[in-house]
Amino acid sequence: MLHLGVNIDHVATLRQARYATMLNSPNAEPILLEAARAAEHAGAYSITIHLRADRRHIQDEDVYLMKNKLRIKLNLEMGNTPDILAIALKVKPDFVCLVPESREEITTEGGLDVVTHHIALKETTQRLQANGTKVSFFVDPIPAHIEFACKCGADMIELHTGTFANHFDAERLEEVSRLKIAAEMAHQAGIQVNAGHGLTTRNVRDLFAVPHLAELNIGHSLVSRAISVGLVQSVEEMLEVMSEYSLGGAIA
Numbered sequence: 001m002l003h004l005g006v007n008i009d010h011v012a013t014l015r016q017a018r019y020a021t022m023l024n025s026p027n028a029e030p031i032l033l034e035a036a037r038a039a040e041h042a043g044a045y046s047i048t049i050h051l052r053a054d055r056r057h058i059q060d061e062d063v064y065l066m067k068n069k070l071r072i073k074l075n076l077e078m079g080n081t082p083d084i085l086a087i088a089l090k091v092k093p094d095f096v097c098l099v100p101e102s103r104e105e106i107t108t109e110g111g112l113d114v115v116t117h118h119i120a121l122k123e124t125t126q127r128l129q130a131n132g133t134k135v136s137f138f139v140d141p142i143p144a145h146i147e148f149a150c151k152c153g154a155d156m157i158e159l160h161t162g163t164f165a166n167h168f169d170a171e172r173l174e175e176v177s178r179l180k181i182a183a184e185m186a187h188q189a190g191i192q193v194n195a196g197h198g199l200t201t202r203n204v205r206d207l208f209a210v211p212h213l214a215e216l217n218i219g220h221s222l223v224s225r226a227i228s229v230g231l232v233q234s235v236e237e238m239l240e241v242m243s244e245y246s247l248g249g250a251i252a
């Protein structure tokens, strides 16, 4: 069964747009925990939040709240920096997904350069794992990065599907081929294969040619659809499409 991680960053984006300086106001909305509960209710496997260095959406208090109140797994996305790592070590989320991060980007724009940063990534991975958190690397489908993710001891990779999502026709098919090779490589090495970025109910079926997928992490499209139908229905619609996937891998 293909699991769904619901990324609720953009629920916080909407809250920050109005209440960034008044987070304790009784008026502050939308309420992150309500969104997480809706996703839980609809059948999500995990909740993902990205604590960015610029705190543009998720705040430190949100991370602690999720850790204390969630009934499903918590996946913390983060850049590999000492201050965010210190928070992750304190919070002990179920999973950490290490991502590259730059202040200028609108959203995460690509996978980690695992080859260049393997020493620092390995050290962070070991510290998190020793603290009870499983570690995922967000990577482009490039064999060298998968190879180094294995060398660093990652429990999982999350394949970056942004290029897949933003290309169509023959170019999308070419990206699917790269994703298939990467998924196969990681699976052979015993690493759980997840995927995410830019996925929607309209494009996700094209990803189903990729084997061994255990979990998809999806945010923007689910929160966008929720404006029309509510988050419970939005998540249920995605899970309905995801139930068609038949090449799934095991959860680590």
Ligand code: PXP
Pocket (backbone or CB within 6 Å): 007, 009, 050, 077, 097, 099, 107, 108, 138, 158, 195, 196, 197, 198, 199, 217, 218, 219, 220, 221
């Ligand atoms: N996975 C990772 C590592 C991400 O950085 C993001 C975006 O925050 C997502 C998945 C979800 O992407 P989207 O919001 O496009 O569904």
